[in-house]
Amino acid sequence: MPVSRHLIALSAAVCLAAGLAAAPATAEPRPRTLAELAKKHHKYFGSATDNPEFTDAAYLKLLGSEFGQTTPGNAMKWETTEPRRGVFDFTAAEEVMTFAKAHHQKVRGHTLVWHNQLPAWLTERSWTADELRAVLKNHIQTEVRHFKGRVIHWDVVNEAFNEDGTYRESLFYKTLGPGYIADALRWAHEIDPHAKLYLNDYNVDGIGPKSDAYHSLIKQLKADGVPVEGFGIQGHLALQYGFPADVRQNMQRFADLGVEVAVTELDIRMPLPATPEKLATQATWYADYVKACLAVEKCVGVTVWDYTDKYSWIPSVFPGEGAALPYDENLTPKPAYHAIRKVLGG
Ligand code: XIL
Numbered sequence: 001m002p003v004s005r006h007l008i009a010l011s012a013a014v015c016l017a018a019g020l021a022a023a024p025a026t027a028e029p030r031p032r033t034l035a036e037l038a039k040k041h042h043k044y045f046g047s048a049t050d051n052p053e054f055t056d057a058a059y060l061k062l063l064g065s066e067f068g069q070t071t072p073g074n075a076m077k078w079e080t081t082e083p084r085r086g087v088f089d090f091t092a093a094e095e096v097m098t099f100a101k102a103h104h105q106k107v108r109g110h111t112l113v114w115h116n117q118l119p120a121w122l123t124e125r126s127w128t129a130d131e132l133r134a135v136l137k138n139h140i141q142t143e144v145r146h147f148k149g150r151v152i153h154w155d156v157v158n159e160a161f162n163e164d165g166t167y168r169e170s171l172f173y174k175t176l177g178p179g180y181i182a183d184a185l186r187w188a189h190e191i192d193p194h195a196k197l198y199l200n201d202y203n204v205d206g207i208g209p210k211s212d213a214y215h216s217l218i219k220q221l222k223a224d225g226v227p228v229e230g231f232g233i234q235g236h237l238a239l240q241y242g243f244p245a246d247v248r249q250n251m252q253r254f255a256d257l258g259v260e261v262a263v264t265e266l267d268i269r270m271p272l273p274a275t276p277e278k279l280a281t282q283a284t285w286y287a288d289y290v291k292a293c294l295a296v297e298k299c300v301g302v303t304v305w306d307y308t309d310k311y312s313w314i315p316s317v318f319p320g321e322g323a324a325l326p327y328d329e330n331l332t333p334k335p336a337y338h339a340i341r342k343v344l345g346g
Helices: 003-017 034-039 051-055 057-066 091-102 129-146 171-176 180-191 209-223 247-255 276-295 335-343
Strands: 044-049 069-072 106-113 153-158 196-201 230-233 236-238 260-271 299-304
Touching: 034 044, 034 335, 044 057, 044 106, 051 057, 051 091, 057 091, 069 091, 069 299, 091 106, 106 129, 106 180, 106 260, 129 171, 129 180, 153 180, 153 230, 171 180, 180 196, 180 209, 196 209, 196 260, 209 247, 230 247, 247 260, 247 276, 260 276, 276 299, 276 335
Parallel strands: 044 069, 044 299, 069 106, 106 153, 153 196, 196 230, 230 260, 236 260, 260 299
Antiparallel strands: none
16 A cells, blocks of 8 residues: 555555544534523523632633523622722622623523622621612612613512521611512612513522412512512522422412523532432422423523532532532533433424
């Protein structure tokens, strides 16, 4: 065999071995992304993100291609957006907005009123009800005005209830009483009537005292004409606590109240180390959770709380736990990723 033919044969063999055979004339279509697959069901599939990750090009490439929606993980929180009273800073949030716009992603606004990640100027003194009401209204309306027309949802109030369904004794509740929730919704709606206004919480996946409290509250708010339009189920699950088997029924009972539902912060953590068995269970849970959303017409989409274990918040908050997301620390898809694709029809 002449040298050149020998080389061609050899390189073809190498290519084949590497799975890199030259593309046939009719090339296989590019596999659909999670965003594209979800869109066929009229839902979005998204991922949270955070500013420190914006130096990681490989991370950004997947964030921008695989996901049709994003949520700033921290950039829109009170301590970041109003670090001094009346002085607003949307620089970090704008970085996320610019990325989202460039990649045609919807953005969920997170979050206007929450007991965590508040600036010291707000928590380190006491307020009269009138003072705090003015501060809260100004915070909400300034932030909503800034992003007007650019976010699809606002998590207006985050984590308002305790596990037993009683109101969380936050600064806002203690100073203003439960009416702060209706006020917050009305103030936000006054500025951006097109953003869907959500209440958002964790441990409300299934039916229980905490989700019951939201069900009653939303029913009452609706009856009072308060602009509540969505219920956000964070979905921070853990393998050791079991899967919420009634998540679909729970979503449906909120839909039946006339609000939409979103899975806003899905992750499924496990005690480390991850094993093939645990990762297989995790994959089933992700699939079942996404399946529940697909089965409920008013479930508008699913957001994972970042997409890679490289940037998950879990290990820092739940020591000894982790591996909660559909991609591993090397940005390689895990069984969970493949299971989600399959449920979406990929
Ligand atoms: C988390 C962020 O991911 C972390 O980076 C931050 O240190 C703490 O907050 N519920 C919420 C989110 O509504 O805002 C939280 O995000 C996770 C729990």
